[in-house]
Amino acid sequence: MIKFLDLERVTAAHGAEINEAVSRVVNSGWYLQGEENRRFERNFADFIGVSHAVGCANGLDALILTFRALIESGRLSPGDEVIVPANTYIASILGITENGLTPVLVEPDPVTLQLDPARAAEAVTPRTRAMLLVHLYGRCAFSDEIGKICRDNDFLLIEDNAQAHGCMFGDRRTGSLGIAGCHSFYPGKNLGALGDGGAVTTGDAELAETIRTLANYGSSKKYVFEYCGRNSRLDEIQAAVLDVKLKYLDEDNDKRRAIASIFLDEIENPAVTIPPTPDMSANVFHLFPILCDRRDELQKYLADHGVQTLIHYPIPPHKQNCYKEWAHLHLPITEDIHRRELSLPISPVMTQEEAREVVRLINAWK
């Protein structure tokens, strides 16, 4: 069987070093907010190309803490509008609504599946103050047009980089392009922990400090509380594991690209559409989405032939019960993507033989 993602193999690929890192922390007697966090935060900030990284408990917290810190520092106010792609994972939108900010759902470009700059420009109102750009599927959603919209409107640009660790825009990493980059280290992400984890990257020292304080009960000095904060920490074991895996991230992303190249070059079935990838460095292939009108049939056929696939995502945010107030919205491009999207297996440990088997099955499908 070809698994969607074989995490056992992903961990085993760097198993000796990961085990060594875990034992080091176990034996150190120090499990939170220590040397491992400091080292990983330093190395991750360098990797992304910014001066600060702040570890936290997960990707959703990275988003919630970032928007909260922007409110606490007076750069955003509750009720302000934040442009966000309509076709994203729910966490992107929760990060906005949890802070009393108003998401403005903008339809993606139907070819790239990323936020459409022209539609984003049309959605701007006098209350719009920020844009949450999601590098969905590991593809760079930033462009000169997006940069221009942010500059022209004086927007704060926040990046949801949960799916795009290592992705480039020119010679810069995603996660370094705006005021803050929000990262998840959920085990299945390109840089995944052995449990939950997250981080915010920023070049703004004050923002980094506010996020660190908010994540520590609102305290920067022991038993003194400036904000009603939360407890959101990256633990030392996860930081140590992430620091090992970070060293191999570019290499692992290249292995994903090698699998993706096989799919891009060899899948030839007129019933299947593959989003084009003009610049391979602008895609770290967290997922490999294809579009197909008979998506559910194709998924069942692949499952019957031993290939696991997933749908990202079956129901768009505006059709979820948690956001009933948007049930009336009609977002045809987003709805169409959710109806036709299928994610093929892809990972740094998938073999070329496995990729060719997936290609063979798809090309034989009628």
Ligand SMILES: *Cc1c(COP(=O)(O)O)cnc(C)c1O
């Ligand atoms: C995974 C993910 C998140 C949330 O990360 P968690 O660590 O699971 O909280 C946020 N945004 C996107 C786009 C994601 O894929």
